[in-house]
Amino acid sequence: QVQLVESGGGLVQPGGSLRLSCAASGRTFSNYAMGWFRQAPGKEREFVTAISGIGGNTDYADSVKGRFTISRDNSKKTVYLQMNSLKPEDTAVYYCAASPRIGVPNYALAYGYWGQGTQVTVSS
Numbered sequence: 086q087v088q089l090v091e092s093g094g095g096l097v098q099p100g101g102s103l104r105l106s107c108a109a110s111g112r113t114f115s116n117y118a119m120g121w122f123r124q125a126p127g128k129e130r131e132f133v134t135a136i137s138g139i140g141g142n143t144d145y146a147d148s149v150k151g152r153f154t155i156s157r158d159n160s161k162k163t164v165y166l167q168m169n170s171l172k173p174e175d176t177a178v179y180y181c182a183a184s185p186r187i188g189v190p191n192y193a194l195a196y197g198y199w200g201q202g203t204q205v206t207v208s209s
Contacts, residue, residue: 087111087183087198094179094203097171101207105166107181107200114162115139118184120196121155121166123177123205133179135189136164144189149175171207178202 093105107119120135134145134155143155152171157164164181182196190196 087117089181089183089198089200091179091181091200091203094205096206096208098209099171099173099207101171102167102169103171103205105168105179105181105203105205107164107166109162109164109183115159116185117198118186118189118195119155119157119164120182120184120190121164121179122182122193122196123175123179124202125174125177128177130180130193132191132193134166135184135191137187137189142189144191146191168205171205173207175205176207177205179205 088110091107115138121133122130124130136143136155140157154167180202181200183198184196186195
């Protein structure tokens with residue numbers, strides 16, 4: 086079992102930045118690819134970004150490329166999402182997730198463990 090707890094969400098103005106954290110407990114953290122997904126009201130959950138177990142590979146949705154950066158610290162069992170140049174359309178509940186698959190899966194079904202989510206609101 087892997088337990089995930091997100092933190093760092095909040096209200097930010099357009100153009101601002103936030104850093105989300107996701108702390109994991111349980112099995113060997115480096116065995117899992119980690120992903121961030123988001124879900125806006127009335128919309129499907131969508132892939133944001135993912136990082137491989139050792140951290141050598143990453144993938145990003147086109148909508149966040151160049152603005153968001155995923156990283157991980159396996160010694161702290163934590164994955165981070167640095168979000169810069171935030172836009173109102175980034176408003177959503179952000180979820181971190183863990184997958185035992187190799188690489189950087191970009192679809193929700195690949196992930197077996199999910200956090201409870203943290204709200205990010207981008208508004209003036």
